[in-house]
Structure formats: structure tokens, C-alpha cells
Amino acid sequence: MTDSAAPSFGQVDVKAMPGVLKRIIRLALRYPGRVALAIGCSLGSAIASLTLPKLFGHAVDQATRLLSQGPALADEARDALLVTAGLVILASSVRGFLTGFGGYIAEVVSQKVGYDLRIAFFQQLQRLSFGFHDRIHSGDLITRGMLDLEGARAFIQGGMMQTFTLVLLLTVATAMMFATDPGMAVVGLLFVPIAGFALARMGFLLRVTWLKVQQLQSILTLKMEENLQGIRVVRAFSGKAHELGKFDAAAEDVLKYSYKRITLRFRAISAMTLSFYGSMALLLWFGGHKVAAGQISVGKLTEFLTYMTLLQTPIRQIAMIFASAARATSSGGRLFEVLDLEPDIADAPGAQPLNPARGVLRFEHVDFAYDAGRPILKDISFQVGPGETVGIVGPPGSGKSTIAQLIPRFYDVTGGRITIDGTDIREVTLPSLREYVGLVQQEAFLFDTTITNNIAYADPWASEDRIVGASRTAQLHDYIAALPGGYETRVGERGVALSGGQRQRMSIARGVVPGPGIMIFDDSTAAIDAVTEKKVRDGIKQATRSMATVIIAHRLSSLMHADEILVIDEGRVIERGTHPELLAKGGVYADLYALQTRTEQGGVIDDEVAVETVEAARA
Numbered sequence: 183m184t185d186s187a188a189p190s191f192g193q194v195d196v197k198a199m200p201g202v203l204k205r206i207i208r209l210a211l212r213y214p215g216r217v218a219l220a221i222g223c224s225l226g227s228a229i230a231s232l233t234l235p236k237l238f239g240h241a242v243d244q245a246t247r248l249l250s251q252g253p254a255l256a257d258e259a260r261d262a263l264l265v266t267a268g269l270v271i272l273a274s275s276v277r278g279f280l281t282g283f284g285g286y287i288a289e290v291v292s293q294k295v296g297y298d299l300r301i302a303f304f305q306q307l308q309r310l311s312f313g314f315h316d317r318i319h320s321g322d323l324i325t326r327g328m329l330d331l332e333g334a335r336a337f338i339q340g341g342m343m344q345t346f347t348l349v350l351l352l353t354v355a356t357a358m359m360f361a362t363d364p365g366m367a368v369v370g371l372l373f374v375p376i377a378g379f380a381l382a383r384m385g386f387l388l389r390v391t392w393l394k395v396q397q398l399q400s401i402l403t404l405k406m407e408e409n410l411q412g413i414r415v416v417r418a419f420s421g422k423a424h425e426l427g428k429f430d431a432a433a434e435d436v437l438k439y440s441y442k443r444i445t446l447r448f449r450a451i452s453a454m455t456l457s458f459y460g461s462m463a464l465l466l467w468f469g470g471h472k473v474a475a476g477q478i479s480v481g482k483l484t485e486f487l488t489y490m491t492l493l494q495t496p497i498r499q500i501a502m503i504f505a506s507a508a509r510a511t512s513s514g515g516r517l518f519e520v521l522d523l524e525p526d527i528a529d530a531p532g533a534q535p536l537n538p539a540r541g542v543l544r545f546e547h548v549d550f551a552y553d554a555g556r557p558i559l560k561d562i563s564f565q566v567g568p569g570e571t572v573g574i575v576g577p578p579g580s581g582k583s584t585i586a587q588l589i590p591r592f593y594d595v596t597g598g599r600i601t602i603d604g605t606d607i608r609e610v611t612l613p614s615l616r617e618y619v620g621l622v623q624q625e626a627f628l629f630d631t632t633i634t635n636n637i638a639y640a641d642p643w644a645s646e647d648r649i650v651g652a653s654r655t656a657q658l659h660d661y662i663a664a665l666p667g668g669y670e671t672r673v674g675e676r677g678v679a680l681s682g683g684q685r686q687r688m689s690i691a692r693g694v695v696p697g698p699g700i701m702i703f704d705d706s707t708a709a710i711d712a713v714t715e716k717k718v719r720d721g722i723k724q725a726t727r728s729m730a731t732v733i734i735a736h737r738l739s740s741l742m743h744a745d746e747i748l749v750i751d752e753g754r755v756i757e758r759g760t761h762p763e764l765l766a767k768g769g770v771y772a773d774l775y776a777l778q779t780r781t782e783q784g785g786v787i788d789d790e791v792a793v794e795t796v797e798a799a800r801a
Contacts, residue, residue, distance in 0.1 A: 366469055644695050
């Protein structure tokens with residue numbers, strides 16, 4: 183399944199639930215030694231537990247027999263009881279140790295599986311195409327990678343390992359009870375069908391409820407993430423009450439379904455507990471009559487009652503196991519839904535690393551659509567070689583940024599082809615292509631780390647001279663040098679410590695450091711003042727003098743030096759030529775240039791200027 187064919191992210195196939203548990207168990211079985219050790223501890227604990235009824239029954243019968251022979255044997259009866267007490271303490275100690283150690287090993291396996299799933303999930307998010315991330319909100323992915331993953335992981339200790347212990351205990355205890363007295367065994371186990379029905383019903387309903395809870399948790403995470411990212415907008419427009427209302431509504435939905443989950447669980451536990459104690463009462467009544475009739479000894483009745491008492495805790499754990507399995511199937515289904523996707527953008531079979539001779543980028547009649555039937559680009563063709571620059575201008579939504587994202591193959595063209603030195607970029611490996619193509623995007627995202635680490639992100643082993651040189655190109659070095667921490671200053675989350683223009687310049691420096699063969703600037707100077715932009719443009723021209731360069735901008739001063747300028751509207755090239763040639767044509771470009779040179783606001787109204795000018799040209 184590819185990420186473009188992803189299933190509805192609000193639905194999970196309930197019929198697939200058993201398969202989800204099998205996958206989780208297979209993940210645990212990657213550590214067979216530890217799983218075998220945990221199962222061995224469970225087996226040992228069950229055996230130690232099952233010695234207790236025999237010990238109690240034998241002790242009661244022995245003490246009764248000795249005391250019935252007269253007071254002279256009272257000391258011998260007391261000694262026998264002391265020996266039994268010692269054996270009970272020993273068996274209980276062994277059971278406690280094995281249970282604790284087995285639980286520890288099970289938790290180790292569980293955490294290792296959790297680690298494996300976290301790494302696999304994060305790697306998958308890096309593999310999946312931009313189209314996937316365009317459709318799925320990051321809040322939902324965070325919920326899947328944390329809460330859903332935890333629900334799947336917890337089943338190994340709280341469900342899988344507990345099941346082994348429970349099955350061993352119930353199977354052996356049931357066999358021993360039937361071997362001792364089939365009639366009393368049937369009476370003692372009357373609660374099983376009632377408890378089984380209650381638990382089966384609870385398990386199904388819990389799976390549906392857990393799925394809804396996880397979906398609502400995704401919405402809750404989304405609300406919180408949006409609020410934190412837009413906290414300045416919220417404060418600026420006094421939106422605290424509105425945002426609190428939205429979050430409260432989402433939190434209330436989660437609470438409501440959590441109550442449903444708790445109610446389902448405790449109804450099942452109540453039915454199971456009531457039936458269990460009912461069976462125990464019937465066993466006491468039935469067994470008491472058999473003792474009175476001389477059909478069984480008091481010790482045998484004690485043995486059966488001890489079996490029932492021994493089974494009390496494991497029986498209660500059945501509800502926990504079902505609840506854990508229900509959560510694991512819902513959570514695991516949502517998690518595996520992402521892990522099973524195949525990226526739309528991937529290396530073709532037999533793809534070879536890009537081996538450019540000159541580095542000539544060529545668009546050949548390129549068409550593109552994000553969604554079928556809604557074309558964004560139509561018949562785009564141009565060429566740019568080393569030392570050459572192509573400028574692209576047009577109104578918002580005309581497809582300029584889409585062109586930039588097609589070159590490093592963030593998306594695949596739907597018609598035509600893009601080549602580098604005649605080789606279709608779909609025929610080369612993605613890492614080699616993206617290493618050769620440098621893209622400075624419109625959104626200047628920075629990591630919460632030092633300036634050095636942000637600038638050298640694409641080449642962590644870059645020398646200090648290259649980092650400083652890149653910051654000089656972006657006209658940022660003087661500012662950085664004046665900081666108390668210099669290049670080791672942290673920029674804060676998303677570069678909050680910097681202005682918009684400084685973030686864009688740092689993004690430019692980051693793009694220049696690797697020294698790619700093709701350089702793309704996607705409106706990367708929009709937040710920079712005109713004077714600084716002139717210096718940045720001169721620095722970029724010097725740094726990219728041997729590269730094929732594509733500059734996308736609204737501000738014509740950013741690209742008027744280009745060897746060819748393309749004017750894009752509604753995905754088509756409506757004008758092309760050099761700056762003087764386009765001015766001489768007196769078309770859309772000339773009108774844009776006249777408006778921008780007349781305005782005193784410059785880039786602040788570039789978008790409005792572009793739209794109005796193009797609309798006027800259409801009219």
C-alpha cells in the first residue's frame with residue numbers, strides 16, 4: 183500500500199485485530215532467549231502455586247487423622263502442621279521470586295519492542311513522501327508514535343506474558359481438580375462460561391472504545407500543538423477563551439469515552455467476580471454435603487477451596503488481559519497502518535547514483551497535479567546550466583514553489599520529465615539527487631540548537647571556514663560575531679531568538695554550505711529588507727557562479743539579473759526572456775516592474791501587485 187493510497191485514518195478493520203496481536207507477539211519473539219526465560223519463570227511460578235492446595239489438603243487430613251486418635255498425638259499433629267507451614271512459605275517464596283523475575287524479564291522484552299517500534303516509526307516518517315505529510319496532521323502522527331505505540335508495547339507484559347501464566351495455571355489446576363473429583367470440579371468451574379461471555383463482550387466493545395479514544399487523543403494533541411505553535415497569535419487577538427473552549431470540548435470527548443471504557447471493564451469484572459464467588463459458595467455447599475456423607479475428606483474439600491482461592495487472582499487478571507489486548511489491537515492497528523505504507527517517491531528498481539558531467543537542469547514539457555483532474559503545472563519547459571540563472575515570477579498559487587519541489591523530487595511529475603545532463607531524475611537514487619540539488623525554501627525552519635549546527639545541518643563535518651563563508655554570503659556573519667556566544671549561540675525553538683529576516687538569511691547560509699551543483703532559492707529573501715537583500719543577492723551570485731541556479735521571487739529585484747525570466751500564471755509560462763526583453767514587450771512583467779518601482783512599500787504588497795497585474799492582463 184502506497185502513502186497516496188492510504189486507508190481512511192479514522193477507521194481500523196476490526197476483523198484484522200487478531201493479526202495485529204500476532205504481529206506484536208512476533209516482535210517480542212525477536213528476543214527468544216528472554217521470552218523463553220520469562221515463560222520458564224511463569225511455568226515455575228504456576229507449579230509452585232499449584233503445590234499449595236495439595237499441601238493444605240494433606241495437612242488438614244493429617245492433622246484430623248492424628249487428632250482423631252487421641253490427645254497424645256496433638257504434638258505430632260502440631261509438628262506436621264509446622265512442617266506444612268514451612269513448605270507453604272518455601273513454595274510462596276519461590277512463586278514470589280519467579281513471578282517478580284519473570285515480570286522483570288517481560289518488561290525488558292516489552293521495552294526493547296517499544297524501542298524497535300519507535301525507531302521503525304520514526305524511520306518510516308522520514309521515508310514517506312511529502313504527499314503523505316500534506317494529508318496527515320502532525321498531531322495525529324505524534325499520537326500514533328507515542329500513545330498508540332505505548333498501548334501496543336504494554337501488551338507484551340500486561341497481556342502476552344500474563345496469558346502464558348494464566349493458561350498454565352488454569353490448565354494444570356483444572357486437570358488436577360478433575361483428577362481429584364470430577365463432580366466438584368464441574369461445580370467449581372461453573373463460573374467459566376459466564377465469565378467468558380462477559381469478557382468476550384467486554385473485549386469487543388473495548389476495542390471499538392479504545393479506537394475512538396485514540397482518535398480523540400489525536401484531535402486533542404492537534405489542538406494543543408496548534409495552540410503552542412500559534413501562541414503569539416492567540417495572545418495578540420485575545421483568543422485565550424476561544425482556544426480554551428476548543429481544548430475543553432476535545433478533552434471532554436476523551437473523558438466521555440474514557441468513562442465508557444472504565445464502565446465496560448468494571449461491568450465485566452463485576453459479572454466475573456459475582457459468578458466466581460457464586461461458584462465458590464456452591465462448591466462449599468456441595469462439598470460440605472459430600473464431607474457429611476463421608477464421600478470425601480475435609481482435606482479434599484480444603485484442597486478444592488484452595489484451588490478456587492488460588493484461581494481468584496488470575497481470574498481477575500483475565501479482565502486486565504482482555505483490556506490490554508483490546509487497547510493493543512486498536513493502538514497497534516493505527517500504528518501498523520503507518521508502518522505498512524510504501525512511499526510514493528522512492529528509488530526505481532536498478533536506480534544508480536547521479537553522476538552529472540556538467541549539471542544542466544532541464545524541464546521538458548512538465549505537467550503536475552497534486553490531485554487527479556486539478557493540474558497545477560502545464561507544459562513547463564526551460565533549461566539552466568552551470569553559471570546560468572533562471573528567474574521565476576508569478577502571482578500566489580501560480581505553481582512557482584511546486585517547480586522548486588519537483589527538482590529534488592519531493593513529488594513526481596505527472597507528465598513530461600525533468601533531467602540533469604539528460605538523465606531523468608526518476609532514474610537516479612534519491613540521496614544522490616538531493617545531495618546535488620540545494621533548496622532554500624520559503625519557510626526558514628531552524629532547529630533548537632546552535633547557529634553552527636543549523637548552518638552545517640546538510641554537512642555536519644563542514645569546516646569552520648565554510649560555515650563562516652556561508653554566513654558571510656548570507657550577510658549574517660557580523661551579527662553572529664557580535665553575539666556573546668558567537669556561532670555557539672542557541673537560536674531557540676523554530677529560531678524564535680531571531681527575526682524573520684535573520685532566519686531567512688541563516689536558511690540561505692545552510693543551503694550554500696554543502697556546495698551543491700544546482701541551487702534553488704524559493705522566495706528566500708522575502709523577509710529581508712531591500713538594502714540587505716542587495717548584499718545577499720551579490721553574495722549568492724558569487725557563491726553560485728559555477729552552479730545552475732533557479733530563483734523564485736515576488737520581488738523582481740531578486741531575479742532581474744537572471745539569464746532568463748519565466749512569468750508563470752495558472753501553471754503556464756505566459757512570458758519569458760531577459761529583464762530588458764520583458765520590459766520591451768510591455769506585458770505582465772513590465773507592468774509588475776513599473777508598479778514595484780513606483781511603490782514605496784516594496785515587498786510588503788508584492789502579492790497584491792502580482793495578483794492585480796495578472797488579473798488586469800487577463801481582462
